[in-house]
Amino acid sequence: MDFFELVTSKEAYQIIESNIKLNKKTEQIRVTEGLDRVAACDILTAEDLPAFTKSTMDGYAVQAEDTFGASEEQPQTLDIIGEVEMGVKPELKLKAGQAVEIPTGGMIPDGADSVVMVEKTEAKADEVRVYTSVSPGANIVQKGSDIRQGETVVSADHRLRPQDVGALAGLGIAEIEVYKKPKVGIISTGNELISLDDELKPGQTRDINTYSLASLVERTGAIPVQGGIIEDNAETLKQALVELADEVDFLVISGGSSVGVKDVTYNVLEEVGTTDVLIHGIAIKPGKPTLFTMLDDLPVYGLPGHPVSVMVTFKKFVAPYIKHQMGIEDSPSTVKAEFEQNISSDPGREDYLRVTLQEGESGLVAKPVRGESSLIMTMVEADGLVKVPLAREGLTAGEEVKVELF
Numbered sequence: 001m002d003f004f005e006l007v008t009s010k011e012a013y014q015i016i017e018s019n020i021k022l023n024k025k026t027e028q029i030r031v032t033e034g035l036d037r038v039a040a041c042d043i044l045t046a047e048d049l050p051a052f053t054k055s056t057m058d059g060y061a062v063q064a065e066d067t068f069g070a071s072e073e074q075p076q077t078l079d080i081i082g083e084v085e086m087g088v089k090p091e092l093k094l095k096a097g098q099a100v101e102i103p104t105g106g107m108i109p110d111g112a113d114s115v116v117m118v119e120k121t122e123a124k125a126d127e128v129r130v131y132t133s134v135s136p137g138a139n140i141v142q143k144g145s146d147i148r149q150g151e152t153v154v155s156a157d158h159r160l161r162p163q164d165v166g167a168l169a170g171l172g173i174a175e176i177e178v179y180k181k182p183k184v185g186i187i188s189t190g191n192e193l194i195s196l197d198d199e200l201k202p203g204q205t206r207d208i209n210t211y212s213l214a215s216l217v218e219r220t221g222a223i224p225v226q227g228g229i230i231e232d233n234a235e236t237l238k239q240a241l242v243e244l245a246d247e248v249d250f251l252v253i254s255g256g257s258s259v260g261v262k263d264v265t266y267n268v269l270e271e272v273g274t275t276d277v278l279i280h281g282i283a284i285k286p287g288k289p290t291l292f293t294m295l296d297d298l299p300v301y302g303l304p305g306h307p308v309s310v311m312v313t314f315k316k317f318v319a320p321y322i323k324h325q326m327g328i329e330d331s332p333s334t335v336k337a338e339f340e341q342n343i344s345s346d347p348g349r350e351d352y353l354r355v356t357l358q359e360g361e362s363g364l365v366a367k368p369v370r371g372e373s374s375l376i377m378t379m380v381e382a383d384g385l386v387k388v389p390l391a392r393e394g395l396t397a398g399e400e401v402k403v404e405l406f
């Protein structure tokens with residue numbers, strides 16, 4: 001007899017997707033906080049970059065025509081009429097036969113159309129000999145040649161990288177509109193659980209899941225909100241859940257999702273949820289006793305308490321939707337590897353194997369880490385997960401697998 005009504009992971013995704021409302025909230029933030037945030041709209045520049053035409057070399061600003069025919073043997077001599085200072089608009093106006101000393105990044109004075117590198121010149125008092133011919137525009141970067149006023153710096157839905165933050169800041173765009181980070185409530189249930197700083201008594205277990213889940217939430221880019229440890233009591237859990245529900249966009253309960261007498265999560269979700277319990281078991285290993293319901297617009301998950309199961313189910317069934325609300329596609333980084341040994345798995349359940357990766361003779365080799373889903377060290381030792389699909393009864397030594405890296 002099975003107390004669960006197992007759905008496949010594919011069915012679970014369909015159920016979750018058809019119930020979670022995509023509601024990407026936005027907020028204005030300082031560009032300095034923008035790394036890894038996703039632009040909620042196209043961001044346009046009101047300035048040109050560079051904001052003025054500048055020299056890309058140390059040398060002399062000249063009129064190119066004055067240098068035509070100049071060579072090592074036959075230099076052209078020009079009058080130095082002054083010097084450009086960095087960060088200052090030159091008030092000089094250059095005429096034919098004249099040159100102005102200019103540093104890299106200096107503003108090109110009116111009348112000049114090119115720069116001769118200092119190495120190709122020789123200055124004596126207020127004259128400079130030019131030993132090369134330059135064409136108009138040589139060693140100059142034009143105003144707006146990086147980006148012009150009114151153009152798009154980054155498009156909507158783009159996740160900001162360091163270069164994007166630099167470009168926006170360089171254009172004086174101090175405030176940007178991005179998708180808001182969802183808040184994810186985390187409740188750990190279990191009479192046996194104690195907090196990190198409590199003294200461990202016989203029979204008690206230190207809380208792991210609050211901390212691994214909060215770290216996973218941060219990894220997705222969202223904000224963890226800790227609901228603490230709640231005893232295995234329906235009333236207490238209900239109260240904690242309802243309190244937290246008001247301030248979060250997702251709610252995750254760890255533990256109590258199975259069918260023991262003290263496993264109250266199902267009953268609480270059934271009572272509190274505004275839909276039925278929509279998922280009551282998924283055909284995966286680890287993670288079978290996974291629960292899902294909605295409380296109005298709030299997705300509420302009951303994840304299995306074993307420390308491996310809670311992490312795997314979070315990564316598979318919670319993280320992608322949190323990312324979605326932030327405009328981020330869930331694309332875990334993966335590598336291909338050769339599976340090291342034959343391994344069997346239950347048909348009818350999708351299996352997530354923890355594996356280590358080692359450099360082999362012809363590429364990476366994935367080796368399974370043996371051990372139950374109750375053992376957190378199997379995750380600590382592992383480098384990633386390998387999926388054994390529902391229809392397969394195992395993997396064979398030498399076959400190519402895709403490893404989802406942690």
Ligand SMILES: Nc1nc2c(c(=O)[nH]1)N[C@H]1C(S)=C(S)[C@@H](COP(=O)(O)OP(=O)(O)OC[C@H]3O[C@@H](n4cnc5c(N)ncnc54)[C@H](O)[C@@H]3O)O[C@H]1N2
Pocket residue numbers: 188189190192193205206207208209210254255256257258259260263286287288289303304305306307309373374
């Ligand atoms: N008769 C059955 N028993 C179990 C089944 C089943 O199908 N039939 N499924 C097993 C599977 S698979 C899993 S996974 C667990 C999930 O159980 P619960 O979600 O009810 O989790 P708990 O019973 O609360 O805890 C299980 C285990 O994990 C420890 N735990 C829980 N929370 C934490 C935490 N925050 N930090 C560290 N460790 C935690 C807890 O102490 C237990 O040892 O059910 C199986 N049973």
Ligand code: MOO
Pocket residue numbers: 284285286287288289304306308309373374
């Ligand atoms: O889901 Mo249990 O996670 O198979 O250990």
